[in-house]
Amino acid sequence: MFTKTRVALTLLTIPVLIGAVGCSSSKDDAAASSDLPTVRLDGVVPDPMSVPTMLIKEQKLDQKHGFNFEYSEGEAAGGTTPFLKGDVQLGPGDAVSAAIANLEGHDTVAYYPFMSQTAGVVASEASGITTPEQLRGRRVGHFGNDSGTTQALTLTLQDCCDIDVQKDLTLVQSSPEALPALLEKGEVDAIFDFEPFGDRAVQATNGTRVLQVAEYWKNKDGWVPPLAMLWSNRSWLSENPELARNVQAAYAEALQILIDANYETFKEEPYRSYLDPESDEELDRLIAYCQQLPCYTNKWTEDDAAKMNDWIKKMADQGMLPGYPDNPPSQTLDQVLGNG
Numbered sequence: 001m002f003t004k005t006r007v008a009l010t011l012l013t014i015p016v017l018i019g020a021v022g023c024s025s026s027k028d029d030a031a032a033s034s035d036l037p038t039v040r041l042d043g044v045v046p047d048p049m050s051v052p053t054m055l056i057k058e059q060k061l062d063q064k065h066g067f068n069f070e071y072s073e074g075e076a077a078g079g080t081t082p083f084l085k086g087d088v089q090l091g092p093g094d095a096v097s098a099a100i101a102n103l104e105g106h107d108t109v110a111y112y113p114f115m116s117q118t119a120g121v122v123a124s125e126a127s128g129i130t131t132p133e134q135l136r137g138r139r140v141g142h143f144g145n146d147s148g149t150t151q152a153l154t155l156t157l158q159d160c161c162d163i164d165v166q167k168d169l170t171l172v173q174s175s176p177e178a179l180p181a182l183l184e185k186g187e188v189d190a191i192f193d194f195e196p197f198g199d200r201a202v203q204a205t206n207g208t209r210v211l212q213v214a215e216y217w218k219n220k221d222g223w224v225p226p227l228a229m230l231w232s233n234r235s236w237l238s239e240n241p242e243l244a245r246n247v248q249a250a251y252a253e254a255l256q257i258l259i260d261a262n263y264e265t266f267k268e269e270p271y272r273s274y275l276d277p278e279s280d281e282e283l284d285r286l287i288a289y290c291q292q293l294p295c296y297t298n299k300w301t302e303d304d305a306a307k308m309n310d311w312i313k314k315m316a317d318q319g320m321l322p323g324y325p326d327n328p329p330s331q332t333l334d335q336v337l338g339n340g
Helices: 002-013 027-033 047-059 093-104 148-161 179-185 197-205 213-223 234-239 241-260 273-276 281-290 302-317
Strands: 038-042 068-072 109-118 120-124 139-142 169-173 188-191 208-212 226-233
Touching: 027 213, 038 047, 047 068, 047 093, 047 109, 047 226, 047 241, 093 109, 093 226, 109 179, 109 234, 109 241, 120 148, 120 197, 139 148, 139 179, 139 302, 148 188, 148 208, 148 213, 148 302, 179 197, 179 226, 188 197, 197 208, 197 281, 208 213, 226 234, 273 281
Parallel strands: 038 068, 139 169, 139 188
Antiparallel strands: 109 226, 120 188, 120 208
16 A cells, blocks of 8 residues: 555656657657567656656667667556556656565565655745754645655655654645645745755745755765666566666666756757746756756666665654565665676
């Protein structure tokens, strides 16, 4: 139930774009791709986290690396069910999703990041809140206790300020896209949200980002937790090692293309329409945000995987998860395949 709730929130609160990505191809392309093994991803979302996935199809990096990439909308009510059943090879989640699934008896692993954590707390100017400590006793908007954003901020607020989100704040739940409007109307004093909604809240309320997950952990541990990762069943990886490496290579190439372009690719079609910014200025701010964070790192080491597992252990220690699984939720692909 925990897994379904967490991923269902992700899929329900963010529209899924399917079919519009990489669907126009020539008959020759179709014939070529039909001879390749197919790898399926269960769900993509209109957010910078999915731009690398789009680019793989747009530039035919899947065919270049020896596979045919397909997307499915996923089952909003069923969460990760198709993935966990093995109907698709890549799940819509990260190492926290993997931990939850493994605690429920599955054997999955997250093994390469394609988006850094963008969760943050934005407080309106009218609230007078300028530091995380001032959130105590205030009304804070969020979009679900089991969402990745709320989980990341719950852990970070506990670590930085000994704030128990469930006890020390008055929580008001809404959708990610509706939270900036609630803040503007004064119905909440601050919100938990991700980009670009955090930016919209800042602009609408002359607000302040009083805490950012990536900035906090980078300053503390020199490491930024991922928001989205390649996530697969271990059995599929073990049975298809070459294909798994090809998928990771395609993502690595896509990420590097975006990094080398300094995120200016966001201004090009079809990516601009996909991101659906409210204005050119908002898109410029998103690009600047991603340049500074950065949104894509294109690296994953055994040390990174160990820090991700430690992050999840902290969640378990705080009772945010029912425990920590026996099989590690995050590794490198080399570790998974026995070469690490």
